[in-house]
Amino acid sequence: MKTMHKIMTAALLAHTLTFCFPSVPAATAAGTASEAAGTQKDVREAKLPNVKILATGGTIAGVAASNTATTGYSIGSTTVDTLIKAVPEMKSIANVSGEQIANVGSPDITNDTLLALGKRINVLLSSSDVDGVVVTHGTDTLEETAYFLNLVVKSEKPVVVVGAMRPSTAISADGPMNLYNAVKLAGSEEAKGKGALVLLNDRIGAARFITKTHTTSLDTFKSVEDGYLGMISGGKIHFYSESTRKHTVDSKFNIEYLSELPQVDILYSYQNDGEYLYKAAVEAGAKGIVIAGSGDGSLSKKGEAGAKAAQEAGAVIVRSSRTGGGTVTHSAQDDEKKFVTSDSLNPQKARILLMLALASTNDPARIQQFFDEY
Numbered sequence: 001m002k003t004m005h006k007i008m009t010a011a012l013l014a015h016t017l018t019f020c021f022p023s024v025p026a027a028t029a030a031g032t033a034s035e036a037a038g039t040q041k042d043v044r045e046a047k048l049p050n051v052k053i054l055a056t057g058g059t060i061a062g063v064a065a066s067n068t069a070t071t072g073y074s075i076g077s078t079t080v081d082t083l084i085k086a087v088p089e090m091k092s093i094a095n096v097s098g099e100q101i102a103n104v105g106s107p108d109i110t111n112d113t114l115l116a117l118g119k120r121i122n123v124l125l126s127s128s129d130v131d132g133v134v135v136t137h138g139t140d141t142l143e144e145t146a147y148f149l150n151l152v153v154k155s156e157k158p159v160v161v162v163g164a165m166r167p168s169t170a171i172s173a174d175g176p177m178n179l180y181n182a183v184k185l186a187g188s189e190e191a192k193g194k195g196a197l198v199l200l201n202d203r204i205g206a207a208r209f210i211t212k213t214h215t216t217s218l219d220t221f222k223s224v225e226d227g228y229l230g231m232i233s234g235g236k237i238h239f240y241s242e243s244t245r246k247h248t249v250d251s252k253f254n255i256e257y258l259s260e261l262p263q264v265d266i267l268y269s270y271q272n273d274g275e276y277l278y279k280a281a282v283e284a285g286a287k288g289i290v291i292a293g294s295g296d297g298s299l300s301k302k303g304e305a306g307a308k309a310a311q312e313a314g315a316v317i318v319r320s321s322r323t324g325g326g327t328v329t330h331s332a333q334d335d336e337k338k339f340v341t342s343d344s345l346n347p348q349k350a351r352i353l354l355m356l357a358l359a360s361t362n363d364p365a366r367i368q369q370f371f372d373e374y
């Protein structure tokens with residue numbers, strides 16, 4: 001096993017050296033070979049984009065006990081510096097540096113982490129020293145963070161959220177290639193002005209539309225109804241479409257002076273559900289409730305009664321759908337009942353938008369406008 005490891009390391013090193021240092025032109029008559037090579041290297045480095053990697057944890061930084069284990073690994077074992085060192089090929093496409101924002105599984109990402117991340121990205125991207133940002137993240141809630149950044153980042157510069165389905169120790173780990181591609185995308189001209197992007201498995205998704213659709217498959221991130229924005233193929237970035245929904249520089253949401261986000265909870269609609277769920281949410285401090293309604297966002301009679309009671313206690317109600325696809329129809333009855341509908345946002349993304357909306361208003365009509373535009 002050790003010999004095998006040595007052979008693989010030597011092969012990787014050889015590959016790395018070839019990849020990072022492509023053919024250097026012969027020395028000119030005016031200088032020595034090493035001077036010429038040095039000048040070439042300086043010119044090349046000067047042209048490379050500066051990409052900052054902000055690490056938050058997840059499987060991409062996970063380590064398992066064996067190289068065949070793709071579940072049951074420990075998250076948070078690898079730091080951003082180790083992630084960067086593991087993909088030396090990135091040096092040929094960007095000047096990469098890293099910061100550790102968190103090191104947790106993505107179900108443990110909190111509103112505080114979101115605010116810290118969004119604020120840090122805004123500071124970084126306002127500097128001419130940073131051309132793009134990559135966020136490494138667990139895949140379970142990756143779409144929530146990506147959509148949050150899509151709404152609060154105040155820059156046209158690329159923000160790419162990336163993860164991996166297999167831990168770094170697995171055979172065929174997908175993290176290194178995903179990270180390499182994410183850095184390439186974050187440093188590119190093509191990705192500017194497209195909002196926060198999600199990159200896994202060569203596909204480029206818009207934070208607004210992409211969602212995790214499978215528990216373990218590498219091909220889990222899909223934009224079910226709306227398609228991907230593009231892909232990276234043959235080492236080239238291809239964009240085919242873009243989101244028409246407001247984001248980044250066109251977004252009204254500003255977190256600069258926000259120190260916390262209002263509590264919004266998600267309640268799932270199902271047979272035999274009860275009013276008590278709504279009461280519990282409001283009693284625990286919910287200022288908004290997103291309902292993962294059945295079908296076209298429908299509620300049971302008890303759900304309706306619970307929602308009404310929650311409204312009377314001051315919470316804003318958003319009807320979303322548990323189906324995983326489609327737009328929730330907004331009817332005159334919604335206006336009468338002061339229900340907001342989530343458009344095509346799934347419940348977890350509707351929660352993100354509702355938190356940001358509630359930070360400035362609790363008027364359902366104004367909040368509905370946000371859902372129609374973002």
Ligand code: ASP
Nearest residue numbers: 058059105106138139140
């Ligand atoms: N449970 C992990 C997380 O979301 C899964 C992953 O990263 O893919 O942090």
